[in-house]
Amino acid sequence: xxELKDVVYCRLGTTDLEGAKWYAVNILGLxxxxxxxxAIYFKSDDRQHTLCYFEGNPEDQTTGFEIGSADxxxxxxxxxxxxxxxxxxxxxxxxxxxxxxxxxxxKDPMGNQIEFVLRPDTTAKAYxxxxxxxxxxxxxxxxxxxxxxRDEKFWTQVCxxxxxxxxxxxxxxxxxxxxxxxxxxxFHKPGIQHINHQVGGTDDIQRSFNFVRENQVxxxxxxxxxxxxxxxxxxxxxxxxxxxxxxxxxxxxHDEPLWRDRQFxxxxxxxxxxxxxxxxxxxxx
Numbered sequence: 001x002x003e004l005k006d007v008v009y010c011r012l013g014t015t016d017l018e019g020a021k022w023y024a025v026n027i028l029g030l031x032x033x034x035x036x037x038x039a040i041y042f043k044s045d046d047r048q049h050t051l052c053y054f055e056g057n058p059e060d061q062t063t064g065f066e067i068g069s070a071d072x073x074x075x076x077x078x079x080x081x082x083x084x085x086x087x088x089x090x091x092x093x094x095x096x097x098x099x100x101x102x103x104x105x106x107k108d109p110m111g112n113q114i115e116f117v118l119r120p121d122t123t124a125k126a127y128x129x130x131x132x133x134x135x136x137x138x139x140x141x142x143x144x145x146x147x148x149x150r151d152e153k154f155w156t157q158v159c160x161x162x163x164x165x166x167x168x169x170x171x172x173x174x175x176x177x178x179x180x181x182x183x184x185x186x187f188h189k190p191g192i193q194h195i196n197h198q199v200g201g202t203d204d205i206q207r208s209f210n211f212v213r214e215n216q217v218x219x220x221x222x223x224x225x226x227x228x229x230x231x232x233x234x235x236x237x238x239x240x241x242x243x244x245x246x247x248x249x250x251x252x253x254h255d256e257p258l259w260r261d262r263q264f265x266x267x268x269x270x271x272x273x274x275x276x277x278x279x280x281x282x283x284x285x
Contacts, residue, residue, distance in 0.1 A: 025130060149169070178250060221276060
């Protein structure tokens with residue numbers, strides 16, 4: 001089994017790098033961590049970066065997950081190759097662009113572009129966004145799936161993810177104690193369904209709700225509270241149609257042997273305790 005530690009970054013292609021930069025800093029509240037030709041890096045916690053926008057096709061979207069050791073990375077590559085996934089071993093230049101010691105890239109059964117990375121860089125410089133969004137860090141990612149059962153098996157049987165809860169057939173899966181680091185949502189083509197950042201509390205959620213509306217950003221869901229993770233949330237639209245989420249108060253699962261995943265309906269009451277209804281088109285095909 002491939003033992004993953006955490007989700008560490010997303011890489012997003014964009015046709016408007018300056019526009020994506022403006023949004024990431026002024027709306028989302030991230031801090032610029034650095035530049036490379038055709039790419040800008042953003043940090044949200046003590047990691048060197050958790051988001052990279054680069055000049056390219058907006059459908060070129062990659063999610064990176066940390067793995068424990070070089071041996072683990074090589075074993076993961078061998079496992080994926082045996083299962084029929086074409087595995088790319090990152091060159092030195094590609095590793096430098098990602099600020100990691102090593103990585104392998106491949107496509108999951110859905111076709112989502114995934115990277116397993118070794119020793120992603122951290123920095124001594126604390127995150128300090130120019131907009132006070134209250135961000136405490138990058139937390140989880142939603143991935144698209146046209147076969148939830150198949151893709152759940154990949155993440156839980158090939159990799160070490162565990163299902164915390166389900167909304168309909170869509171699994172919310174943890175890698176550590178946080179309720180979920182990976183969520184799968186039904187959609188007809190590969191891609192990242194949403195990107196989550198944690199914020200400090202209710203006041204941050206409400207301030208950002210007012211802020212994004214005042215700045216004419218499309219709010220797709222919330223404010224509300226998830227019955228699954230207990231987190232308060234707000235979803236809104238970013239560059240190239242990407243959905244971003246702020247959330248706060250996510251439950252942690254420490255009693256691993258006794259936890260049993262729960263079933264929630266794939267309808268508004270399965271998503272929100274407060275009665276907020278999502279734009280379901282953002283959550284399913």
